[in-house]
Amino acid sequence: MPGEMPAENTPTGAHAASLDKGPAHRGAPQRLAQAALRDVPWEVGVAKPDPAIVVENVTRTFGGLTAVSVDRLEIQRGGITGLIGPNGAGKTTLFNLLTGFDQPNTGTWSFDGRPLGKLAPHQVARLGVVRTFQLTKALSRLTVLENMLLGAQGQRGESFLRALVPGTWRSQEKANTEKALELLRRFKLDAKKDEFAGTLSGGQRKLLEMARALMSDPQVVMLDEPMAGVNPALTQSLLGHVKDLREEGMTVIFVEHDMDVVRDISDWVVVMAAGRVIAEGPPESISQNQAVVDAYLGAHHDAPLTVEEEDQVLAEAERRIAHEEHGEVIDSDTTTRGEGR
Ligand SMILES: Nc1ncnc2c1ncn2[C@@H]1O[C@H](COP(=O)(O)OP(=O)(O)OP(=O)(O)O)[C@@H](O)[C@H]1O
Numbered sequence: 413m414p415g416e417m418p419a420e421n422t423p424t425g426a427h428a429a430s431l432d433k434g435p436a437h438r439g440a441p442q443r444l445a446q447a448a449l450r451d452v453p454w455e456v457g458v459a460k461p462d463p464a465i466v467v468e469n470v471t472r473t474f475g476g477l478t479a480v481s482v483d484r485l486e487i488q489r490g491g492i493t494g495l496i497g498p499n500g501a502g503k504t505t506l507f508n509l510l511t512g513f514d515q516p517n518t519g520t521w522s523f524d525g526r527p528l529g530k531l532a533p534h535q536v537a538r539l540g541v542v543r544t545f546q547l548t549k550a551l552s553r554l555t556v557l558e559n560m561l562l563g564a565q566g567q568r569g570e571s572f573l574r575a576l577v578p579g580t581w582r583s584q585e586k587a588n589t590e591k592a593l594e595l596l597r598r599f600k601l602d603a604k605k606d607e608f609a610g611t612l613s614g615g616q617r618k619l620l621e622m623a624r625a626l627m628s629d630p631q632v633v634m635l636d637e638p639m640a641g642v643n644p645a646l647t648q649s650l651l652g653h654v655k656d657l658r659e660e661g662m663t664v665i666f667v668e669h670d671m672d673v674v675r676d677i678s679d680w681v682v683v684m685a686a687g688r689v690i691a692e693g694p695p696e697s698i699s700q701n702q703a704v705v706d707a708y709l710g711a712h713h714d715a716p717l718t719v720e721e722e723d724q725v726l727a728e729a730e731r732r733i734a735h736e737e738h739g740e741v742i743d744s745d746t747t748t749r750g751e752g753r
Contacts, residue, residue, distance in 0.1 A: 449461075449491065456691060461488065466521060466522050467486075472516045490661060495681075502688075511533055537630070545621060559620060599619040599653065604616065617641075618642055619646075619649075619653070633657055633662055636667050680694060681693060681694070
């Protein structure tokens with residue numbers, strides 16, 4: 413397969429050294445996750461020692477475009493997996509599929525051996541797999557606390573039972589509110605609980621997205637660009653929160669464009685391009701892979717954009733807006749694109 417990594421796994425000293433950073437109590441799960449992956453070959457579709465998620469033969473097309481075509485992908489339990497790739501690589505579509513916000517043309521995927529295909533998002537969430545959502549216009553008009561309560565497990569599908577047992581409903585609501593307030597304290601958003609979410613800064617929105625996802629006590633958390641639009645001061649705090657999720661035993665998959673962030677927090681990196689996984693391996697393996705450099709990193713990945721590149725980014729943004737507007741019309745009964753972006 414093009415872009416496969418060399419089979420021999422040669423972790424570098426730089427990565428090994430990063431294990432020793434931070435307080436001792438933070439090191440253990442990171443060491444565990446990285447030790448578990450140490451002998452895994454850098455090959456696309458490679459089996460993991462203890463996979464939480466297994467994806468097989470998943471394809472999703474939009475008209476003539478193949479957005480996702482993943483033959484096999486295993487996500488190691490308890491680790492932080494970074495999902496990278498150029499715009500339009502299929503990362504968000506894969507997130508949407510895995511969490512029930514979109515349905516594939518073919519394929520299966522499972523969490524802990526349980527098939528998740530055909531389940532609605534709230535059912536997937538109840539089994540322990542959630543994704544974050546960017547604050548949409550509608551959510552911006554709710555308060556921070558209301559946003560949190562929307563993330564609570566079992567918000568949908570139980571209204572009938574609750575209506576029959578009002579006491580249960582009230583105690584559930586009280587428990588959810590307490591949990592929400594506790595999470596808001598942890599993410600330092602408690603002072604903002606009654607403010608409209610739309611008034612939050614970029615970084616605070618990202619904190620809210622993460623906090624909201626935790627309302628359903630997930631075991632697998634998928635973070636869509638957790639650092640996008642965040643100022644440098646808050647980046648470290650957000651990175652700390654992501655590492656804390658692993659600390660608590662969660663499996664984290666995150667989409668991110670900033671390679672420094674990817675290198676800093678990933679135990680394993682999966683690279684997508686044109687819907688396919690073209691490489692996977694520990695962070696230090698990625699920049700050594702010619703297919704990844706060609707498809708994504710390029711020679712000037714971290715350099716400022718040229719005028720031509722800026723034009724391309726602008727054109728891509730316009731194309732996306734057109735898709736979203738189109739998606740709202742044709743997908744009005746689902747949240748496939750509207751909520752996910
Ligand atoms: N609802 C939709 N209708 C039509 N095309 C879509 C839809 N959703 C995604 N696509 C297309 O599928 C491809 C994959 O898109 P996706 O958003 O998953 O990529 P991505 O890797 O997340 O990109 P980015 O990094 O820019 O967010 C793109 O070409 C996109 O335009």
